[in-house]
Amino acid sequence: MRAVVFAYHNVGDRCLRVLHARGVDVALVVTHRDRPDENIWFRRVADTAAELNLSFLYGEDPTDPALAEAVRAAKPDVIFSFYYRSMIPADLLAVAPQGAFNMHGSLLPKYRGRVPVNWAVLRGEEETGATLHAMEAKPDAGYIVDQTSVPILPDDTAGEVFEKVTVAAEQTLWRALPAMMAGQTPKRPNVLSEGSYFSGRKPEDGRIDFSQPAAAVYNLIRAVAPPYPGAFTDIGGRRFIVAQARRLESSSVPAGLQPGLHVVDGRIVAVGGDGGAIRVTQLLEGPNADNASPVSVQVFQNIITAKS
Incomplete structure (x- = not known):
């Protein structure tokens, strides 16, 4: 042949x-x-x-x-x-x-x-x-x-x-x-x-919609995790990429948290529209996963505290 x-x-x-x-x-x-x-x-x-x-x-x-x-x-x-x-x-x-x-x-x-x-x-x-x-x-x-x-x-x-x-x-x-x-x-x-x-996907398709159920948010994070561009959200004009995450039991976070990223008990967590929770094990700041720097829990706490 x-x-x-x-x-x-x-x-x-x-x-x-x-x-x-x-x-x-x-x-x-x-x-x-x-x-x-x-x-x-x-x-x-x-x-x-x-x-x-x-x-x-x-x-x-x-x-x-x-x-x-x-x-x-x-x-x-x-x-x-x-x-x-x-x-x-x-x-x-x-x-x-x-x-x-x-x-x-x-x-x-x-x-x-x-x-x-x-x-x-x-x-x-x-x-x-x-x-x-x-x-x-x-x-x-x-x-x-x-x-x-x-x-x-x-x-x-x-x-x-x-x-x-x-x-x-x-x-x-x-x-x-x-x-x-x-x-x-x-x-x-x-x-x-x-x-x-x-059809094909664009980097912008990685924007996280926290109003979605936590399972859908987690699937997006998994689907575009590095080496792909990463799932992201913008806070105070700064872009944050959720590079690694794991599902959490909803009981491990306080009830009533608004959808989005939070710091709970020394951990960065993402809350979906259904109240489900995801632990963010690696958060980056930058335009995409290839050009971003790790963000510690304390630094992120300071960022969201300053924003509020």
């Missing part, structure tokens, strides 16, 4: 290594350059390709004629996409006679679209996974080749779940490749009516 691979991030790194280990002839790797505004906490696929002695190029726009020509010149049997950021146009997918396949970070048809791990944590799911599926013009809509599930524990952050999903992607591809290389690719239905589609 000869392949062209569009790849980025940790899933791109691990899946590219699986192809190499399985003996797939990777003729070309297409990846992204780092963005100057991005926190690079993940593996660079360009480094992986160089380590494995594979030809690679940077391709931000899959509609670029020069990129399309490079893919055609590689004469792939298959095309793979592993966390490449852009939709690959149908005419480019058609270059590969044995099909084009994407690794998606959810159990399709659930959580089609962008940042599926973050959405799954935000919505309180107890399970997600990785799905290898055929690519079509519509995102995450092609038939399913294989998928692997992973649990989402009650206190898992999206970063922790993403680590599990990366392993699930590796396992899924490893398991599927022998049949694919033998020309017997499994085809399971991807029933879109039984799933869901979600």
Whole structure:
């Protein structure tokens, strides 16, 4: 099997290594350059390709004629996409006679679209996974080749779940490749009516609405915790990021506290609109989690005392 691979991030790194280990002839790797505004906490696929002695190029726009020509010149049997950021146009997918396949970070048809791990944590799911599926013009809509599930524990952050999903992607591809290389690719239905589609998220979506139940506030904190930008609130013109937290029994905080952040018995706590409580174990001050400083309990007490 000869392949062209569009790849980025940790899933791109691990899946590219699986192809190499399985003996797939990777003729070309297409990846992204780092963005100057991005926190690079993940593996660079360009480094992986160089380590494995594979030809690679940077391709931000899959509609670029020069990129399309490079893919055609590689004469792939298959095309793979592993966390490449852009939709690959149908005419480019058609270059590969044995099909084009994407690794998606959810159990399709659930959580089609962008940042599926973050959405799954935000919505309180107890399970997600990785799905290898055929690519079509519509995102995450092609038939399913294989998928692997992973649990989402009650206190898992999206970063922790993403680590599990990366392993699930590796396992899924490893398991599927022998049949694919033998020309017997499994085809399971991807029933879109039984799933869901979600768009991308912006840093501003991390603003905490303390009128929401404490469970919803906690899920937001988990869903955007570092290495993502973090859940935040503004107090007196200063931005505070709840980087780490744990649920508390409501009985451990005084009744009648208003929704928001408080200091109770030497602890920073967040109170939701339903009176539920969350202990904030790491509070930061700054524009985002990458550029913020820790805030002690005493300093925060002084801040909220001065504000009141």
